[in-house]
């Protein structure tokens with residue numbers, strides 16, 4: 001059945017669209033929830049579905065991209081506790097009406113925070129935050145939605161209790177984790193659903209939640225802890241999990257929210273950024289003598305925009321300047337004037353829990369002090385959404401453009417009034433998330449900097465698709481001389497090193513681990529912190545007195561969930577086809593040959609424009625004769641999102657393409673071809689690993705050679721190669737390990753060779769292994785043991801006899 005709302009093809013018997021939750025049929029049968037049937041009265045839920053999401057789903061379907069993706073998402077389950085008992089007390093038709101109402105209360109907050117509802121199940125819903133579109137704050141959105149569901153249902157539950165005498169409550173469970181989303185089930189069914197351990201855990205959170213509460217797992221808790229007040233609930237046993245799971249109950253949004261950024265107990269003063277700080281300080285100095293300015297601070301997520309401005313404010317604490325600040329929020333883009341409200345509320349000293357009356361009172365007081373015209377107050381009240389009855393009447397007398405004009409006049413007057421009292425800095429953070437009304441207002445007041453002691457500082461990411469990008473350019477043209485922009489680039493390697501030392505203490509890390517962090521973080525301080533966090537969480541870095549120490553010479557990194565959000569959101573912002581090209585490129589590697597990529601994607605005409613798009617989005621850049629990902633972590637995030645079986649297929653195709661393309665330079669490309677055949681689980685990797693290994697030996701690149709021979713050995717054994725070949729690879733591997741000084745590993749290799757020789761009854765192999773072992777024990781190394789060496793030789797003699 002085709003969904004009239006989003007055009008998805010659903011199975012004939014589907015009652016709700018699997019993509020958008022649209023009611024397709026008049027009756028929904030509960031399967032496992034003990035309710036006989038639920039009549040769906042109207043099909044109005046679709047009106048809550050965000051348009052952006054619908055467009056994205058349609059586009060994804062067009063390029064068949066929904067064939068499955070690996071994603072870290074936040075899942076929310078919500079069900080009606082006591083529904084069976086409640087349903088028995090009333091007529092089924094009445095219960096159906098009640099359930100329809102409950103569904104509406106469950107679903108409305110989900111869509112408000114741009115989640116999706118892939119499944120309704122009798123008396124429960126499942127919602128995803130992070131699929132098909134990722135937001136970097138998906139876990140936060142899920143918890144907000146969960147709290148709002150509980151808050152919103154109270155009134156309805158009371159209404160039902162009074163009307164029918166039945167009581168019910170909702171339970172909400174939330175978990176964040178890796179799942180596969182997309183086409184699962186038989187080939188004909190394009191089902192947008194998710195499978196994985198993480199989803200079962202979310203269901204478990206719901207089943208064990210106390211009625212009328214939200215329960216989250218530790219994985220979600222860690223990603224949202226600074227934003228909500230929580231009660232720790234202890235541990236819950238979960239089937240299939242060895243250890244119990246720690247769970248938490250969010251109680252509400254924190255009054256003063258913390259920061260997810262930064263590492264507890266690890267701090268660093270601002271590193272670098274001297275030029276930017278000095279330009280900003282110059283503007284502040286000018287402000288003290290009455291000159292205004294408009295400054296935009298532009299940089300990718302995590303490069304330190306907010307940190308820079310915090311530093312600026314700190315160094316001007318004593319200057320008598322008033323600082324006001326508004327933060328745009330990614331999930332508040334539909335709230336008009338959101339950052340402006342914060343700015344004006346701060347300027348009148350309105351508190352979070354002030355009633356609308358108190359806010360009006362404070363506003364009037366400040367307006368009186370600044371001798372502002374009383375006629376402006378209703379418009380300021382409207383902007384703050386605290387208008388009185390009388391103000392409402394005044395405001396509704398204006399409509400459309402006329403109303404906006406009056407609002408602008410009121411705010412202009414207000415800012416002039418406040419600036420008259422003393423110099424003023426107004427900071428907008430995360431302007432890329434600002435709502436359209438806020439941007440228009442900013443444009444309309446930007447020229448006040450010409451004559452007022454007023455500096456605007458706007459921080460934004462260089463997202464050219466965001467409305468803020470155009471707005472800033474229009475402002476630049478408008479205010480001309482007052483306009484300054486600062487671009488934050490990644491920190492150079494030396495500064496990254498300083499930052500690492502500041503955070504972890506001197507000499508804490510081996511050069512190897514340091515280099516690995518520096519390379520992967522690409523000069524982004526936020527990435528550095530998150531990489532360190534994941535090393536601490538996986539006990540690869542441990543505290544030792546005043547500094548931190550790496551446990552091993554090497555480190556194993558997996559992409560931290562905090563970074564997945566930021567990077568995933570950036571990838572999901574791409575048009576579907578471009579994202580598909582990016583994912584394919586990620587399988588080729590950090591740098592990629594366009595000819596290979598073109599063949600892989602099967603695109604002809606539009607290929608160049610896709611690459612252009614990726615270049616403009618600063619995701620890839622030309623590199624020698626190829627292209628490369630600007631951030632290794634973006635490549636990793638894109639790679640991680642591809643289904644494993646799809647990756648295997650792509651690797652194999654890449655190897656074949658490289659083989660074809662470089663047929664006359666096979667030795668040169670052998671390492672690359674070997675890697676892709678190996679990752680594509682294709683035994684042809686053996687030939688290329690041997691070729692690459694032998695070449696590496698000739699160049700004395702023994703570490704590389706060891707990797708190639710190691711893989712070659714694994715494949716040769718798996719594919720039943722002849723014993724002569726296997727023995728020869730054992731010897732080659734053992735030899736390079738010896739050259740590398742890894743005698744223990746070399747010994748283990750020869751032991752394995754000996755065992756192989758014994759099981760195959762191959763005396764020559766056994767003999768060679770014993771001779772090699774004897775040599776290792778005889779040379780001067782940590783393993784030197786002449787008795788053991790002799791023993792090996794005696795055994796060898798016995799075999800050869």
Ligand SMILES: Nc1ncnc2c1ncn2[C@@H]1O[C@H](COP(=O)(O)OP(=O)(O)OP(=O)(O)O)[C@@H](O)[C@H]1O
Nearest residue numbers: 261262269270271301302303304305306307525526
């Ligand atoms: N120059 C720096 N020296 C030391 N630490 C830094 C520096 N820049 C950023 N950091 C640290 O890196 C983290 C990320 O910085 P910040 O939050 O300021 O980035 P941002 O550019 O504002 O990112 P977003 O666009 O996501 O808001 C913070 O925890 C901050 O302490």
Ligand SMILES: [Mg+2]
Nearest residue numbers: 305306429430
């Ligand atoms: Mg910031």
